[in-house]
Amino acid sequence: MDGYTIGDLARRTGLTVKTVRFYSDKGIVPPSGRSHAGYRLYDLAAVARLDLVRTLRELGLDLATIRRVVNRELSLPEVAAAHAEALEVQMRTLRLRRAVLRAVARRGSTPEEMDIMHKLARLSEDERRRLIDDFLDATLAGVPAGVRRSLTPDLPDDPGPEQVEAWVELAELIGDPGFRAAVRLLSDHYEPSATVPRPGTVATIRSLVRRAMAEGMDPGSPEARALAAAHPPLPEAAADPRWTRYLTLLATVNDWPPPEDPAPLHEWYRRARSS
Structure with a gap:
């Protein structure tokens, strides 16, 4: 009977005899x-089949899976789609x-720090979201959803080392009980109405001070004293540097x-009130 031997198939496909x-x-x-x-012995269909297998x-x-594909038990497009998704997960990891x-190379981290960084960074998107939601629920329960979204970090699929460092530091920060207590105090000064949220005490004062500083108003002037x-x-809590650090890490x-x-706004306002 005419046909190809295993050696023939190996030469035609570039595979080894052992593999064929x-x-x-x-x-x-x-x-x-x-x-x-x-x-x-094998026919031409075997050559094509081997090319597909390879x-x-x-x-x-x-x-x-390959056996089920070549035996047409599975659709190749379906397998390709599922495998592409699996590869995407691996690539993100x-x-x-x-x-x-x-x-780690940038920071010169210790083995212990590297272990913490790896554990926090490898959390799934859902796990990271739960970690942040727990923090926001505990500290900003009365703040509108739009504000909460603006305070939610979202680590991208392909983060840079600066983003990983920022995420790790942020995750450690939100676990600090003292920081949580400060944020709860700060949230009391945001005054959501029943319909449209409006800036509370802190945002209002900062806006006024920002305008006064832009106009060159001296904090010791009568106008500044009247404003204060x-x-x-x-x-x-509004001047707590940890909150500014949170916002900086969030932005990163x-x-x-x-x-x-x-800080400059708060210092201007402090001077205006004490003058």
Whole structure:
């Protein structure tokens, strides 16, 4: 009977004889017949089948799936789509690991710090969201949803080392009980109405001070004293540097412009009230 031997298939496909025999033994590329001497023979369809098997193996498919594809038990497009999704997950994981390693190299982290960074960075998107939601629920329960969204970090699929570092520091910060208590005090000064949220005490005073400073008003002037006398003192929590740090880390993770440093506004207002 005419046909190709295992050696012929190996030469035509570029695979080794051992590999072709393995696929044949597994029933993935069965012989079409036998020679008079009992050797396995294969037809042209086997050549095409081997080419497909080699391609699927290079793409990372396991042998069980390949057998079902070549036997037409599974649709190749369906398998390709599922495998592409699996590869995307692997790629996201690898990109995150790469970012963690680069962050460690930048910071010169200790093994203990690297372990913490890796554990926090490898959290799934849902796990990261639950971590943040727990913080926001505990500290900003009465604040409108739009404000909460603006305070939610969203680590991208392909983060840079700066974003990984910022996410890790932010995750550690929101677990600090003292910081949580300060944020709860700060949230009391945001006054949502029943329909449209409006800025509370802190935002209102900062806006007025920002305008006064832009106009060149001296904090010791009568105008500044009158402005300060018309409003209450700013809560200490508003000047907490940890909150500014949170906003800075948030901007880094989300690739937003850096936030305004409120310290000069608070210092101007303090001087106006004490003059």
